[in-house]
Amino acid sequence: MIKTFLVTGAAGFIGAALAKKLVEEGNLVITVDNLSTGFREGIPEGVEFLNGDCQDEKTIDKLKSRKIDAIFHIAGQSSGEISFENPVYDLKTNTQSTLLLLKLALATGCKKFIYASTMSVYGDQENRLISEDDTTFPKSFYGIGKLASEHYLRLYEEYGISCTALRLFNVYGPGQNMENMKQGMVSIFLSQALSANRIQVKGSKYRFRDFVYIDDIVDSFLLAYRSNQTQFKIYNVSTGIRTSVETVVSTILENLSKDMTVEYLEGTPGDQFGIYGDSSLIKHDLGWTAKTEFTQGVKNMIIWADRKSRNG
Amino acid sequence: MIKTFLVTGAAGFIGAALAKKLVEEGNLVITVDNLSTGFREGIPEGVEFLNGDCQDEKTIDKLKSRKIDAIFHIAGQSSGEISFENPVYDLKTNTQSTLLLLKLALATGCKKFIYASTMSVYGDQENRLISEDDTTFPKSFYGIGKLASEHYLRLYEEYGISCTALRLFNVYGPGQNMENMKQGMVSIFLSQALSANRIQVKGSKYRFRDFVYIDDIVDSFLLAYRSNQTQFKIYNVSTGIRTSVETVVSTILENLSKDMTVEYLEGTPGDQFGIYGDSSLIKHDLGWTAKTEFTQGVKNMIIWADRKSRNG
Numbered sequence: 001m002i003k004t005f006l007v008t009g010a011a012g013f014i015g016a017a018l019a020k021k022l023v024e025e026g027n028l029v030i031t032v033d034n035l036s037t038g039f040r041e042g043i044p045e046g047v048e049f050l051n052g053d054c055q056d057e058k059t060i061d062k063l064k065s066r067k068i069d070a071i072f073h074i075a076g077q078s079s080g081e082i083s084f085e086n087p088v089y090d091l092k093t094n095t096q097s098t099l100l101l102l103k104l105a106l107a108t109g110c111k112k113f114i115y116a117s118t119m120s121v122y123g124d125q126e127n128r129l130i131s132e133d134d135t136t137f138p139k140s141f142y143g144i145g146k147l148a149s150e151h152y153l154r155l156y157e158e159y160g161i162s163c164t165a166l167r168l169f170n171v172y173g174p175g176q177n178m179e180n181m182k183q184g185m186v187s188i189f190l191s192q193a194l195s196a197n198r199i200q201v202k203g204s205k206y207r208f209r210d211f212v213y214i215d216d217i218v219d220s221f222l223l224a225y226r227s228n229q230t231q232f233k234i235y236n237v238s239t240g241i242r243t244s245v246e247t248v249v250s251t252i253l254e255n256l257s258k259d260m261t262v263e264y265l266e267g268t269p270g271d272q273f274g275i276y277g278d279s280s281l282i283k284h285d286l287g288w289t290a291k292t293e294f295t296q297g298v299k300n301m302i303i304w305a306d307r308k309s310r311n312g
Numbered sequence: 313m314i315k316t317f318l319v320t321g322a323a324g325f326i327g328a329a330l331a332k333k334l335v336e337e338g339n340l341v342i343t344v345d346n347l348s349t350g351f352r353e354g355i356p357e358g359v360e361f362l363n364g365d366c367q368d369e370k371t372i373d374k375l376k377s378r379k380i381d382a383i384f385h386i387a388g389q390s391s392g393e394i395s396f397e398n399p400v401y402d403l404k405t406n407t408q409s410t411l412l413l414l415k416l417a418l419a420t421g422c423k424k425f426i427y428a429s430t431m432s433v434y435g436d437q438e439n440r441l442i443s444e445d446d447t448t449f450p451k452s453f454y455g456i457g458k459l460a461s462e463h464y465l466r467l468y469e470e471y472g473i474s475c476t477a478l479r480l481f482n483v484y485g486p487g488q489n490m491e492n493m494k495q496g497m498v499s500i501f502l503s504q505a506l507s508a509n510r511i512q513v514k515g516s517k518y519r520f521r522d523f524v525y526i527d528d529i530v531d532s533f534l535l536a537y538r539s540n541q542t543q544f545k546i547y548n549v550s551t552g553i554r555t556s557v558e559t560v561v562s563t564i565l566e567n568l569s570k571d572m573t574v575e576y577l578e579g580t581p582g583d584q585f586g587i588y589g590d591s592s593l594i595k596h597d598l599g600w601t602a603k604t605e606f607t608q609g610v611k612n613m614i615i616w617a618d619r620k621s622r623n624g
Contacts, residue, residue, distance in 0.1 A: 144463040
């Protein structure tokens with residue numbers, strides 16, 4: 001029996017990767033995307049495209065007559081930094097949208113809802129491995145809106161919808177938007193390196209990130225969908241490995257045979273010094289582990305970017 | 313020098329009481345109210361009234377040229393139960409409104425922002441005194457939206473706005489809406505007793521509440537405004553006293569010399585079993601204490617309701 005999935009934001013980095021995988025597995029995939037940061041041509045072949053906002057009730061209502069086996073809600077403004085430019089928009093795109101999609105799940109009898117949350121819900125923490133039950137002090141409008149969405153999912157457990165919030169750490173890999181200079185440390189540095197032979201770092205080189213490769217992220221969504229759990233669950237999708245900004249830069253430099261200058265500038269508002277996540281819960285419950293090491297992931301990304309630039 | 317205050321929701325119970333006090337003290341008071349649950353005639357004399365939604369940017373923008381010494385944000389849908397009827401409306405009225413008013417504070421150079429939050433941010437807790445640093449697991453859309461607003465206030469500390477979130481426990485007293493049968497345990501029971509000689513209790517009589525009298529609530533807002541603190545602070549506004557539903561009923565019965573029947577029915581969604589709050593932090597920082605005992609408060613309310621019914 002062919003399954004039907006709604007993957008919001010399939011014109012974007014993570015949504016496209018997940019939608020592509022689901023199509024390859026022989027499923028029907030619908031997406032809602034407003035193309036505000038994603039690209040029409042980024043939507044994988046075979047995906048049914050509804051052009052509109054997930055925070056717009058009229059758009060979401062168009063799906064009311066569909067049978068949907070699971071909703072993967074990935075669309076939304078996805079940068080802590082950018083959320084300071086228009087907090088009301090951020091609230092609508094990341095929080096109001098979740099309410100409307102949960103309502104859609106209820107109306108269509110959809111029993112699975114998997115949400116792309118974020119490590120930004122934690123805010124700054126002491127320098128130690130962060131678990132799902134640690135306190136949440138988001139430092140950006142983005143993180144606050146994502147946290148509110150998680151709470152909504154928790155309420156929907158009582159309506160018989162099995163909800164999972166995946167707190168994604170720093171996602172990177174082929175498919176990431178190399179034009180967006182405000183988001184994605186690896187893509188920003190790599191893009192600078194390829195286009196200008198110069199990497200500009202905003203903030204300290206001692207900051208660190210917990211990088212997760214895009215294929216591993218896609219796996220986490222699939223495993224969450226296949227799980228038999230009915231209770232609301234929150235999972236870190238993280239490696240537990242601290243990779244410093246300095247290491248990101250040196251990994252790129254080592255894998256590009258070019259001369260390069262590196263500059264250090266002031267930081268950006270709402271940026272986190274560093275946070276890395278304990279993933280033992282998702283490993284225990286869903287059997288998920290991060291399979292791609294950072295060096296390998298960066299190599300894959302360089303090959304992809306190189307091929308992309310040659311194909312125009 | 314005359315001060316100018318914005319008190320949102322002055323057509324409602326708490327907003328009206330605070331606005332009245334501020335006018336009596338010789339201040340200029342402006343209110344924004346959409347009259348969705350409040351009443352035009354409830355707005356105290358002398359208050360400048362702007363009819364509109366606090367979640368509507370055009371309405372709030374009308375105040376941009378004003379000099380405002382403090383914003384007391386009290387307007388908003390205020391029932392956990394009702395928030396289940398229209399979660400998107402709840403998000404707008406309780407959360408989007410806060411963003412717009414914080415933006416207004418920034419634009420007008422207003423340095424003080426005091427927010428009516430709620431004990432509903434805690435959700436169900438073990439049967440013990442709740443402190444401000446206890447975990448927050450709101451059980452209603454209402455509680456989730458209020459919690460998100462608190463996080464916003466925290467971010468605005470960095471913009472030099474001194475923000476306080478008052479987590480109000482169960483507010484009651486003269487001025488409460490006696491027509492609203494979905495909100496306010498004391499007002500609901502009293503209204504039933506006066507009009508039908510019958511009290512209908514939805515849920516267990518062993519549930520309890522931490523009741524705070526309206527004059528004490530007004531005091532908490534005034535003390536928060538007068539405080540010299542600049543850091544973001546969250547305070548319980550509570551008595552620390554558990555009053556069971558059964559006691560509420562018996563207190564009303566004892567003070568009304570009428571025959572009365574009492575019925576127990578099923579509970580309502582999102583209702584809390586019971587929660588009572590530690591108020592030592594607000595006592596320590598602001599010198600606030602609850603001055604009105606529950607029995608006295610109920611007596612005052614009966615006298616007020618009686619006078620009101622005779623004056624039509």
